Amino acid sequence: MFPVAELAMSLQIPCKVQMEEGVQYRKITWYKVITTSNSLIGLVMKDIPKNSTIFYKIANNSYQIGDDFSLLIPQDSTEQVCEIYRCSLWPPVGHRILKSDYRIPQGHILISVPAVFLILLSVFAIALKYKRREKYTKMPVISAYLLPISNL
Known part of the structure; x- marks a missing residue:
C-alpha cells in the first residue's frame, strides 16, 4: 500500500x-x-x-x-x-x-483532487501575501523627529 x-x-x-x-x-x-x-x-x-x-x-x-x-x-x-x-x-x-x-477526456491534463487543492491553496497564499504587502505599502510613514515638540 x-x-x-x-x-x-x-x-x-x-x-x-x-x-x-x-x-x-x-x-x-x-x-x-x-x-x-x-x-x-x-x-x-x-x-x-x-x-x-x-x-x-x-x-x-x-x-x-x-x-x-x-x-x-x-x-x-x-x-x-x-x-x-x-x-x-x-x-x-x-x-x-x-x-x-x-x-480520460482527450486533450485534458489529468490532475488529482489533492493536486487541485494544493494549487488553489498556493494561489490563495500568494494572494494573501500580496494583500498584506499592499496594506503596508499604502500606509504613510511619519517620522516623529520631523514634528514640532508641541504636536507630540
Whole structure:
C-alpha cells in the first residue's frame, strides 16, 4: 500500500459499476484498454476477501486499488497514463461479472483532487501575501523627529 503522503498525491480513477446488494465480490481487476487493437493490459488485481493485491508484470508495482475499488496511480509513476481504463468486479458463481470503462477526456491534463487543492491553496497564499504587502505599502510613514515638540 502507498504511504499516506504518497496516497494523497495519487490519481484516482473510479470503478463505476452497479453492484448487486448482498453479493460478496471476490476480486477486482484493473486494465489499460488499448483502443487501436481493442486489447487489454492487466495492471493490478485485488483478492477482496483476503485483502491481497497482485501486480501484473507490466504494471511495475505502481498501481493500487482503493477501498472503494478505484484505481490509484501515484503522481510520480513512470507508467504512461492511457486514455481508457477498465475495471472488472468478479462475483461468486451464479452472478454476472461487472465491467466499467473510464475514459480520460482527450486533450485534458489529468490532475488529482489533492493536486487541485494544493494549487488553489498556493494561489490563495500568494494572494494573501500580496494583500498584506499592499496594506503596508499604502500606509504613510511619519517620522516623529520631523514634528514640532508641541504636536507630540
